[in-house]
Amino acid sequence: MSAYLLRHASLLGETVADVRIADGVITEIGTDLDPGADTVVDAEGLIALPGLVDLHTHLREPGREDSETVETGTRSAAAGGFTCVHAMANTDPVADTAGVVEQVWRLGREHGWCDVAPVGAVTVGLDGERLAELGAMADSAAGVRVFSDDGRCVSDAVLMRRALEYVKAFDGVIAQHAQEPRLTEGAQMNEGELSGRLGLTGWPAVAEEAIIARDVLLAEHVGSRLHVCHLSTRGSVEIVRWAKSRGVDVTAEVTPHHLLLTDALAATYDPRYKVNPPLRTADDVAALREALAEGVIDIVATDHAPHPSEDKECEWAAAAFGMTGLETALSVVQHTMVDTGLLDWAGVAERMSATPARIGRVAAHGRPLAVGEPANVVLYDPAASRTIDPRDAVSRSRNIPYAGLELPGRVVATFLRGRPTVLDGALVQEVAA
Ligand SMILES: NC(=O)N[C@@H](CC(=O)O)C(=O)O
Ligand SMILES: [Zn+2]
């Protein structure tokens, strides 16, 4: 394996140094290092961050390879600076057995442009009726630690309680898609004045908040670890803040799109803006940004949800929920959090690498940029900018909500255990091992 010298990189946007990468690890950090035979990467003006970790990616394999595969989804992830993604369980078949999670894990090992940590379903077939074989998935080669019925809510309180209790034995976490099903029947967008005007059935904030309130109380009652997926309202922030103040072991994520976009976009009736949970109000967006800066919301997770054009290029009510996000996550976070002064790059590294790695228990990721650590590193140019064109997508799907928007930043290089997956801003073709 070749060795690399990243010259004049700005580590977490703080100190400028040279970083030597060899044999999969960071071997040296210093000034004016001798390149010797190493490949020199000019990192002048670039920020070096630990490889990003996504706790919430839909890779769609097995079953929906027309929208994404482990190979195309992880390629998209590498292009976005990620070195590890958690693959959600709502595949076909559902990842609810040791066999399916091992299949996804193996696909990641064989075709992954980044590490793939499979998420296991909480209930059989995501049907919300019987607990899946959580222990068998944890004990499998995939070593599952995150369990989620994402796409659906574990709405039965008894099942949720049992799941929370059960995963304690192997240090697991339940990642809840908080959506009270009865309150959201037929829901199409955020419930508010605009949904009434557009004639689309509303998805009220309370449908999310009621489940989060219930779940933090359950997690407290049984002393378990809870993670809240794609938090989207000011009220949800207040509930998580309250739970944390009581010492409940709860973490929460926000997506890039909920940090940037609002429900006003539904007025276009363009299904690119249809997502679950729905885009909310400008006031919610402000609350989410503040909560992420404060640490009430722990992490950014993409909820990358690729869909083929036939499921998106149709009328709003018939379209699938979801948008892609891996390739633009860091740019949207720069735009909404860094350029606004809410967060520095060290804060970004914590929220997009160290903390998601800790929640998902992926030990080789989210490590500090330090000698002896695995060389999972991204080099990012914050001064670059680009106009988003869905035709440039690395993902197999093009349901990106930022078409035509100018976003800052560019991933210049991504290293996965010392091997570049991206160099000079382009994917390294022969990388997938
Ligand atoms: N976010 C979405 O709108 N869609 C996700 C499911 C989910 O994350 O709930 C999907 O699988 O397409
Ligand atoms: Zn979800």
Ligand SMILES: [Zn+2]
């Ligand atoms: Zn999701």
